[in-house]
Amino acid sequence: MSERGLNTVSFAGHAASSAQFKTLYSEGMGLVEETATYLDGPGRAASKVLPRMASVLYAAESMRLTTRLMQMASWLLLQRAVNNGEMSRDQVMSEKSKVRLDSFNVDKAAPGWAELPESFRDLIERSLRLQNRVALLDREIYRPNEAAAIVPDNQNGVKAQIKLLQTAFGTN
Template identity: 35%
Template sequence: MNDSFDPSGPEARITPRLVDALYTEAMVLADEARAYFDDIGKDERLTLEPFARVGFACESLKVTTRIMHIVAWLLTQRAIETGELHQIDGRRPERRLGHATTSDPKVVVQMPDAAQRLISASSDLYARLQRLDEGQLDDQPIQSPARALMGRLERDLIWNRGA
């Protein structure tokens, strides 16, 4: 599920390619989570003890919430890169990565293996984006309009090559 680049190092910079790669990873994870929790997970949930069933339902909501926060943040990064939002707007609290509740390891260990993998993958992706989001708060220079235009041109070139 998750063999992707870890963008948390000090040399990591949020670029259109990084945002696109993370967005693809998030959408694949969202599709896997939906397929699991809507189908196979329903059958596996029935095999659990009553307390574990409640935990399973809570964890499925936590996975969904993490993924929603991830996708919203990535779309905000795209909007900043394309110039739809000014970089300074991206630092406002409502533009930051939303808070997602962490999973309780004591509950997760009771879940089926597939559920545990999805919980872990969503937590890992969220943690990587959280480090990127926090890195934006450092005293980094605000992106110039010319840099935003260059990012938009780069994105257009990438999209046109794939079409």
């Protein structure tokens, strides 16, 4: 074990089963519901009047958005199952290998981006922030060596843990 590993306290295991996780879970599932409602209602109507380039971009970004949210929802459901004792950590690890938490690139300079409905762009931004929080928590829980490797050398262990907590729980 590295010296860094000996001096770093991991809060992720506790955080993943805490009230903060319940808040993250609610936020994630709420965003899934909000996005579905938007895409089936106001988003559908708004997409029909977009210029051609924005319309194509809307179609692509809505697919990326729903995929991103479904992957996060899968991770949150798996974590909830392990927290509730419904699945073992090994079972979750096996199922978790099917979940992708890596970002899909969003090119805000793409032709048509500025013409997309503001509420749609907001859903994308919120989903990306949530995805980053979930991915960070995932690394800390299931791949702590990888999470430690992404801490810059100029950051001490306490600052790194505070940053992890801020990111995981969406505080600044």
